[in-house]
Amino acid sequence: MRILQMSDIHLAADKNDDLFGVNVYQAFNTVMEFIGKNQKKLNIDAVVVTGDISRDGSSEAYQYFYHAMERLALPYFALAGDLDNKTRMSKQALAAKNFHSLDQISSDKWAFLDINSLVRNEDFGFIDNSELAELKSKIIKNSGKEIAIFLHHPPLPVGTPIVDICNLINGDTLLKLCDDYAVRYIGCGHARSASIIKRNNIFISVSPAICFQWINGTHHAANIKSSGFNIISFSDNLYIETYFI
Ligand SMILES: [Fe+2]
Numbered sequence: 001m002r003i004l005q006m007s008d009i010h011l012a013a014d015k016n017d018d019l020f021g022v023n024v025y026q027a028f029n030t031v032m033e034f035i036g037k038n039q040k041k042l043n044i045d046a047v048v049v050t051g052d053i054s055r056d057g058s059s060e061a062y063q064y065f066y067h068a069m070e071r072l073a074l075p076y077f078a079l080a081g082d083l084d085n086k087t088r089m090s091k092q093a094l095a096a097k098n099f100h101s102l103d104q105i106s107s108d109k110w111a112f113l114d115i116n117s118l119v120r121n122e123d124f125g126f127i128d129n130s131e132l133a134e135l136k137s138k139i140i141k142n143s144g145k146e147i148a149i150f151l152h153h154p155p156l157p158v159g160t161p162i163v164d165i166c167n168l169i170n171g172d173t174l175l176k177l178c179d180d181y182a183v184r185y186i187g188c189g190h191a192r193s194a195s196i197i198k199r200n201n202i203f204i205s206v207s208p209a210i211c212f213q214w215i216n217g218t219h220h221a222a223n224i225k226s227s228g229f230n231i232i233s234f235s236d237n238l239y240i241e242t243y244f245i
Contacts, residue, residue, distance in 0.1 A: 001107045002043055004035065005150070006229040007050040007189025008081070008209035011061035019055070020223050024211045025064070027227045031210055032068050034245055035229075039072070044231060046105045047074055048112070050189035050207060051081025051152035053089065062092035066099070075100045079114050081152040081190060082123045082166075102150065110234045111142035117153040117168055125153025125168040125190070132177060139181045148185035148234060149178070154206045155186060158195040161219045167191070178202050184238055187230070194228055194242055205230060205240055 010024045017023075035042065047069065054061035069076050075098055080086045093099045102112040115135050117125035127135075139147055155171030157164040167190070168174065178186065179200055186204045193216060194208035208228025215222045228244040 001110055001234040002045050003105075003112075003232050003234065004042065004044045004047045004229055005050060005187050005205070005207045005232060006031070006047065006210055007207040008052040008192050008211055009049075009065065010052060010055040010083070010209075010211040011064060012054065012056040013058035013060040019211060020221060022212045022223070022225055027212070028068065028210050031227045031229065031245055032071070036072060039074075042231060044074065046100075047072065047076035048102070048105075048150055048187065049076065049078035050150055050187060051079050052083045052189065053078060053081070054085070055083045057083065057085025057088055059088050059092060062089050066092055066096040070096055070098055072098075074098060075105055077102050077105055077114070079116075079150060079152060080118060082118055082125070086118075106145075107234070109145060111138075111145040111147050113138050113142075113147065113149050115149060115151045115174075117151045124166040125151075126170055127151075127168070127174055132173065136177060136181070139177075139183065146234070147181065147183045148187065148232075149183060150187045152188060153190050154188045154195070154204070156197060156199070156204055158191045158193050158206055160191065160193045160214050160217055162214055162221065163191040163193060175199065175202070185232065185234070187232065192223075194230075196240055196242075203238060203240065205232065208242060208244065
């Protein structure tokens with residue numbers, strides 16, 4: 001089972017709007033064309049998008065996103081980031097035929113679960129007790145399978161202060177739960193900075209962004225104009241490939 005994970009597209013209603021020197025529509029189009037042309041070679045079964053699809057929460061941005069995703073003719077799932085408007089994002093998904101829940105994408109050996117880390121009107125993340133309890137019960141329900149979890153906010157610092165000030169506040173609580181139940185993979189976004197950390201049994205993978213990457217270690221808004229995504233092979237030997245375009 002090979003999942004392409006992408007994150008942080010940052011589309012807005014105005015297609016010509018510039019974000020730190022980047023036209024994000026061009027960046028997204030370039031990535032989608034690359035995936036479309038190389039779909040056979042990339043050998044992917046599904047796509048998971050870990051939030052911040054739109055930076056202004058506009059219906060126009062979500063319409064564009066779903067239309068582009070539908071053209072891949074692959075099952076896909078998208079969760080919301082702190083910049084997204086969940087209501088508009090869900091509304092525009094209604095017409096998307098290939099949009100599935102993670103449950104539907106899961107395989108016989110792997111259960112893919114998502115968890116909400118959003119806090120209203122804040123850019124940092126927090127997972128409340130009821131969501132943690134729900135996650136725990138889903139993990140227990142899938143105890144015969146390997147577990148992979150997707151969320152928006154990284155549960156650990158990635159070493160880039162401009163984003164580490166707004167990561168998941170209670171990342172330790174999530175990681176303790178994942179340790180207790182031998183979760184194998186956590187996939188997230190938000191950081192606009194690629195990072196893969198192996199911690200005990202868990203691979204914590206922060207997907208590069210589609211819009212651009214912050215320069216590693218930066219305190220200020222300094223970016224590299226490139227787009228990236230991960231492909232994760234969910235097999236007995238889990239491995240992760242990172243692509244930059
Ligand atoms: Fe974010």
